Amino acid sequence: MRVALFTLSCLLASQPLMAQNSQEDVDAKAARLEAQMTDAERIGLLSGIMPISFPGFEVKVPEGVPATAGYVPGIARLNIPPQLSTDASLGIANPAQLRKGDVATAMPSGLLLASSFDPALAERIGATVGAEARAKGFNILLGGGMNLARDPRNGRNFEYLGEDPLLAGTLVGHAIRGTQSQGVVSTIKHFALNGQETLRHTADSVIGESAMRESELLGFQIGIEIGRPGAVMCAYNLVNGDKACGNDYLLNHVLKDEWNYKGWVMSDWGAVDDVSYIKSGLDQQMGYQLDKQHWFGQPLADLMAKGDIPKSRISDAVRRILRSLFTVGIAAPYNPQPIDYKAHAQVALDAARGGIVLLKNDGILPLAAKARTILVVGGNADFGVLSGGGSSQVTPSRGAPRIIEQGDGPMALFSRQLYMPGSPLKALSEALPDAKIRFQNGYSPEVAAAYAAKADLVIVFATKWEGEGMDSGSLTLPQGQDRLITALAEANPNLVVVLETGNPVTMPWLDKAKAVVQAWYPGQEGGQAIADVLTGKVNPSGRLPITYPASIDQYPRVALPGLGLPDRTPVKVAYDEGADVGYRGFAKAGKTPLFAFGHGLSYTRFYHGPLSARAGASVRLRFTVRNGGDRAGADVPQLYLVDRNGEKLQRLVGFQKVVLVPGESRTLTLDVDNRLLADWKDGGWSIAGGRYSFVLSESAAKFGKSVIVRVPAKTWKE
16 A cells, blocks of 8 residues: 655645635734634633643643643634644644654754855755654644854854854744744744843843844744744743843834734743733743743633733734734644655764764875774764754654653753764764774773774764753863863874764863864764765855854853852843844954864865955945866855944844866856844944945954945834
8 A cells, every 4th residue: 555655745746735725814813813702712712731730730631632741722713723733843743652662763963054154954954853743743843943042052052053143144034934834933033132041030131122133033034034934932041131022122013014914922931920921922822831820821811801911912923923824824733744754864974974063184084994903992882972952852764763861850851961872983984994993982081092002093073962951061071071172182192082062162182183074963963974974975065154262251141140040030131242142252352262163175286366345225246266176166255344334343134055076167146135234223223334344264363355245324113
């Protein structure tokens, strides 16, 4: 019997979706159905549970509802389906494996995707994850994480997309577009300035309006414009004194009024402290059993009945939800379908290959055939690759993971270290059949060094686990791995270091290593992708989306605000760097990082032709890229604004990933978003007329010649 597989290709072939084929406008349909509801039905759509009951947070789960992130009942008499939410951007999560036997394609981390600088890849990943969500019966994906990396110790940086608003906003927008093309609503999150996990419920992000507009809010704005997400998830933290989910400035003034956002605002799970948040722009309380009270249940109904909350506000919230569901084509519950995991694994492999970054190479890579004996050390490389912890963790489709349990209580799930099966050691052995490859776990540096001294070459895998709900105390590799790497380097100068981390790390051994590869958390196909890069089957093309500091002393906050204080202790996090996040701040202060934003090496050589600029409605930049080496490869030319009427600054204003065969050239033309040239002043954007200098660069620290163009003055409101 022939079985029809639910694949990404068949879904894409079915476009446009039913909502786009419908003759009835989605706004009219939402208004028509909302008008037929009872008040109880309206209120019922404005909150949902996490359909998992655990000690201290018990909840009655309706029969037939799977263990997942969120559930909101539908209205059967009006054919409004239930809302079934699932985590997250990196694949479909199965919390604590409560859905027995249910697996999913585990994609690489957000930082690895960001390292690809590839919007098309982001959209492909988003579509694949969206397809699996739909095939499992879910219609809302809690994806779209893009908080800017203001601190390299943030435990959730691995989920996000780096430190630059143009890069993060562009990639998250394309990922959302991919997800929603599959008939699944995607969120964008966490709005806004969720810059650390330490005391995330009570940390107050303090920042000026202009700085916020020119950095994090600009990233969200770009992402919303490109992806048009059905929902915005507000954050746990406070912003300038008000909780993000009850922040009138963010939710009403900026998001709904100025940006004219048509979707709905949902809370993060356990982020609602009061029913008044409905007035501040919050439309839906999710995971309400994690809050002190079911605020958007009876308390909201009582206030509406008394007239303290206008019925029109309730209607508006309901219509926003319905509009988003109808826009992507959700008209009925999705029935589970088979999934082509083999095809989706190829997407995960392509993603991992596209984002691995070659940080250093003294000619030792790609691995030469003459290396007859190779020692592989550490990192559980005999089993697989590390993943990040928390709600984004995925149970991989390629086999049972190795799980190291840590802690207990409700947060124990977030504290698990999970290794994806797919051994880099095995993949290397298959790729180099004539080499003798041995493995040492690295527990004893002395033993590993003794074996290293007898090998032609040593590859050490260094790992650092990061996870939701906690930050890293430092940038140091944990558990004595720096000592291990140093011992290996002293025993054998032919040392390659592969990093599986969720953030930058310091490298006291850098001058002793011949090569360093940043593999991030590379997903379920990461072991194969790492081997492909090391052996040269794949030419590395990743570029750093986050600055690697020489030490934490180069960052604005050396001490992590609130670290070690009791849970829920109020703490102010002053973002005094303003809009100068990451490389922008390094440039302004004249600091030299260990590795710059945008840095990444290749096995071939690329040459950039002259840069030309023309100012019109926007600045248009034009240049040529040529592959002057003997291997096909992908380059990521980057364009920066570096001078504005004598003011020294640094802003990424354009980038493009381009694949070239040896000898091939390509001319590229990019138009600069005017907001990247402007400042936020007096409630709007303002470009000061005058001389603007741009450079074509390999990274934020390696510039070509500048070109100057005269830009006319311009001001505008949102």
